[in-house]
Amino acid sequence: MIDGILGFAVLLVKIAVVLGILLLLAAYLVWMERKLLGRFQVRLGPNRAGIFGLLQPIADALKMVTKEDIVPDQADRLLFLLAPAVVTATALLMFAVVPFGPDLTLMGKIVPMVVSDINVGLLFVFAMSSLGVYGVALGGWASNSKYSLLGGIRGAAQMISYELALGLSLVPVVMLSGSFSLVEIVRAQARIPFVLIQPVSFIIFIIAAMAESKRIPFDLPEAENELGAGYSTEYSGMRFGMFFIGEYVHIQVLGALVAVFFLSGWRGPVLPGPVWLLIKMLAVAMVMIWIRATLPRFRYDQLMEIGWKVLIPVSLINIVATGALMMLF
Amino acid sequence: MADEIKPESYEKRLEQEPQENAWDAVRALGQGFWTTFRHLFRRPITEQYPEERRQLPERSRARIVLTRDPDGDERCVACYLCSAVCPVSCISMQSAERSDGRRYAEWFRINFGRCIYCGLCEEACPTSAIQLTPEFDHCRRDILSLVFEKEDLLVDHTGKDKDYNFYRYAGVATRPEEKGTHIKESPPVDVKSNLP
Numbered sequence: 216m217i218d219g220i221l222g223f224a225v226l227l228v229k230i231a232v233v234l235g236i237l238l239l240l241a242a243y244l245v246w247m248e249r250k251l252l253g254r255f256q257v258r259l260g261p262n263r264a265g266i267f268g269l270l271q272p273i274a275d276a277l278k279m280v281t282k283e284d285i286v287p288d289q290a291d292r293l294l295f296l297l298a299p300a301v302v303t304a305t306a307l308l309m310f311a312v313v314p315f316g317p318d319l320t321l322m323g324k325i326v327p328m329v330v331s332d333i334n335v336g337l338l339f340v341f342a343m344s345s346l347g348v349y350g351v352a353l354g355g356w357a358s359n360s361k362y363s364l365l366g367g368i369r370g371a372a373q374m375i376s377y378e379l380a381l382g383l384s385l386v387p388v389v390m391l392s393g394s395f396s397l398v399e400i401v402r403a404q405a406r407i408p409f410v411l412i413q414p415v416s417f418i419i420f421i422i423a424a425m426a427e428s429k430r431i432p433f434d435l436p437e438a439e440n441e442l443g444a445g446y447s448t449e450y451s452g453m454r455f456g457m458f459f460i461g462e463y464v465h466i467q468v469l470g471a472l473v474a475v476f477f478l479s480g481w482r483g484p485v486l487p488g489p490v491w492l493l494i495k496m497l498a499v500a501m502v503m504i505w506i507r508a509t510l511p512r513f514r515y516d517q518l519m520e521i522g523w524k525v526l527i528p529v530s531l532i533n534i535v536a537t538g539a540l541m542m543l544f
Numbered sequence: 545m546a547d548e549i550k551p552e553s554y555e556k557r558l559e560q561e562p563q564e565n566a567w568d569a570v571r572a573l574g575q576g577f578w579t580t581f582r583h584l585f586r587r588p589i590t591e592q593y594p595e596e597r598r599q600l601p602e603r604s605r606a607r608i609v610l611t612r613d614p615d616g617d618e619r620c621v622a623c624y625l626c627s628a629v630c631p632v633s634c635i636s637m638q639s640a641e642r643s644d645g646r647r648y649a650e651w652f653r654i655n656f657g658r659c660i661y662c663g664l665c666e667e668a669c670p671t672s673a674i675q676l677t678p679e680f681d682h683c684r685r686d687i688l689s690l691v692f693e694k695e696d697l698l699v700d701h702t703g704k705d706k707d708y709n710f711y712r713y714a715g716v717a718t719r720p721e722e723k724g725t726h727i728k729e730s731p732p733v734d735v736k737s738n739l740p
Contacts, residue, residue, distance in 0.1 A: 255580050259590040509580040 218324075225321070229330050233310060241463040242272035247497075248504050255508035282452035290449065291357040298354030299450065299457035305347040306464040312336035313471045314398045316481050316488030328481075328488065329398055336397040337389065340472065341382055344427060348374040350461065351429070351436055355446035366445025370429065370436030373518060377426035377433075380526035384419035387537040388476050401480035408479035415533045417477045419526050421499075424469040426522070428462060430503060432510040435518060466503060470496035602704060605663045606680035608654055610673055610694070611703035618698070619673030619710060622649040626665035626674050634658035635665060635674075646715070652694040657687050671710040675703040 246261065246268065253260025261268030286295055316328035333339055348371055355367015389395060391412065392403035403409075410417045426433040437445040447458045474480055474495035481488030513521070591598060600606075613619050622639030634657075640650040665674050684690050702708075712727050724731035 251584075254584050254588065257583055257586050257589050259588045259592070262592075505577065505580065509576045 221324075225326055226330070229328075233315075233330055234307065237307060237310060237464055237467060238460065240467055241460050242276065244463045244466060244500060245275070245459070246272050247500070248507075251501065251504045252508055255505070276456070279453050279456035284452040284454060285449075287358060287360070287449050289359040291359065294353045294357035295449075296454075298350050298357060298446075299454045299461065300350075301353065302347055302350030302461035303457045303464065305343045305350065306461045306468055309340050309343045309468045310464075310471065312339050312397050313468070313475055313492075314401055314480060315471075315492045327398070332396060332398045335395045337385060337395045337400075340397075341378070344381070345374075345378060347427075347461075347465070348378075350458075351446050354450070354458070355436075358446070358449035360449050362443040362448045363446050366436045366438070366442050366448065369438075369442075369515070370446055373426055373429075373433065373435055373522075376519060376522040377423045377526070380419055380522060380530055381423035381427060383527060383530035383534065384416045384423060385476060386530075386534045387413050387416050390534075390537055390541060397475050397480075401475055401482065404479035404482065408477060408482075410477040413477070413533075413537070415529065417473075419530050419533070420476065421473060421502075422521075423526060424473065425503060425506065426518075428465040428469055428503075430462075430466070431507040432513050433518065434512055435515060438512065466500050467496055470499035470503075473499045600678035600680070602678065604678045604680075605661045605666075605676040607656075607677050607682050608659065608661075608665070608692075608697065609675055609677055609699045609703065610652065610697045611675055611699055611701060611705070613671075613709040613711070614702055614707060615709060616700075617646075617711075618648055619671045620649050620652065621647040621671055621673070621710070622652075623647075623670060625668040625670065629664045629668040631662060631664065632658045632660055646711070649694060652697060653691060654697060655691045656682070657690040672703070672705040672708050675705075677703075 249271070250260040250268065261271040264270040264274045286292055311330040312333060314327070314329040314332070319326045319328055351370035351374065352367045355363045355365070355370065358364070358367075388400060388409055391409060392400045394400060394403070429436050435445075437447065439445075442448070447455055450458060471492065474492055478495050480495075481492040483491035483494075486494075610618070610620055622637055624637065624639070627633075627635040627637060634655040635653070637652040638650040639647055641647050661676065663676050666676050669675075713729075714726060
């Protein structure tokens with residue numbers, strides 16, 4: 216009984232820490248992105264609120280909270296209110312299975328440094344990622360505006376297409392580690408990170424992950440200059456903020472997943488596990504910002520062509536090749 | 545005929561698109577990333593406005609002033625031309641006459657809440673009195689405080705037109721002995737003589 220209560224307390228503490236760090240980091244990821252994009256474009260970026268604009272996320276949050284929360288008359292109220300929560304909640308839930316350090320021994324008990332080590336963690340990640348599509352599609356549909364609807368449709372089509380490539384690119388990882396558990400996958404990379412064994416999978420995963428997080432060059436669901444703001448056109452105040460937070464949490468989760476699946480997770484010399492995971496997450500996020508600063512948005516047909524005609528066949532071939540090599544050696 | 549869209553035109557266009565090989569594509573991609581990466585280390589070109597103020601050109605158009613002639617007299621003769629030409633009707637005045645016959649504005653008012661800084665008043669002004677200055681940051685919270693009266697508009701210098709004094713060329717000289725004393729004015733013709 217006392218063990219149960221203690222375990223529950225430890226779990227709550229872990230959840231609180233992970234949520235706190237994720238949300239704080241999401242806020243400062245926005246700051247980092249704006250700052251870096253500024254420098255990429257030979258501008259300064261935000262520098263008015265606090266030194267180096269460090270208080271900018273707080274100012275933005277205050278602004279969002281104090282804005283009027285508008286629900287359009289013609290909108291489907293329930294779904295309209297639900298959609299941003301779906302996007303953010305699924306993004307946050309995905310982090311539940313990401314291990315962020317080696318097991319800790321606390322008062323003779325082994326405390327795994329992961330919120331929940333379920334043995335089908337990878338499937339859980341995909342399930343949540345697929346559910347996240349509902350946020351975008353429902354938000355677009357419930358707004359009852361043509362721009363939102365177009366954005367929602369694009370979002371659904373894009374994310375479903377790239378979900379396939381995302382899943383297929385991880386099959387070789389599962390084959391190599393022999394497990395769906397993210398903890399086991401990190402353990403399997405004790406000797407050598409999978410990025411060196413599976414570079415093709417790595418590239419496909421990164422591309423598909425960027426498409427999943429709806430970032431430039433895959434930001435067709437938002438596409439400011441064609442669709443207003445796509446699926447989030449009709450949203451205002453903190454509800455729009457929720458979409459925003461969801462997007463940036465998604466970036467972190469994808470950074471963490473890239474780290475776990477290909478860059479040997481929290482493993483690294485000298486520094487403790489969580490720090491290494493953080494470094495790898497931020498490195499992936501920075502590469503995503505770099506890509507955003509470099510590439511223009513894809514055309515819709517190009518997007519579909521890359522997804523269905525390039526990424527999926529290549530990842531299928533990759534699976535077969537990996538299988539064949541594993542049979543031979 | 546030319547506007548007719550044929551269904552095969554898109555396919556044809558696809559075929560005509562230059563087929564690059566994979567290496568070219570990768571190199572182009574790399575070039576793009578290298579370019580953005582290099583820009584990361586360039587000095588930002590941002591001018592941080594309230595701290596860094598750029599010297600604006602003398603003839604840029606912002607706050608309107610009423611200038612004086614080189615002798616220190618008001619240039620404005622209250623001819624209403626600026627008021628008439630103003631597309632947003634933001635200039636109003638009341639003309640009056642001094643004891644020496646020279647006209648002036650009893651009061652002169654510009655509503656900067658309406659002014660669009662087009663500069664037509666300056667162009668219309670025959671005496672170079674009304675002029676636009678580069679001083680642009682005179683916004684106020686209270687819109688009524690944007691109505692400037694004559695004493696707010698009048699300045700103690702000649703503005704852009706340094707030497708011009710309208711009364712040296714035309715104006716109040718009406719007595720016979722003063723005829724022909726203006727610059728570029730010929731002496732009065734002696735109507736009693738018919739010599740060429």
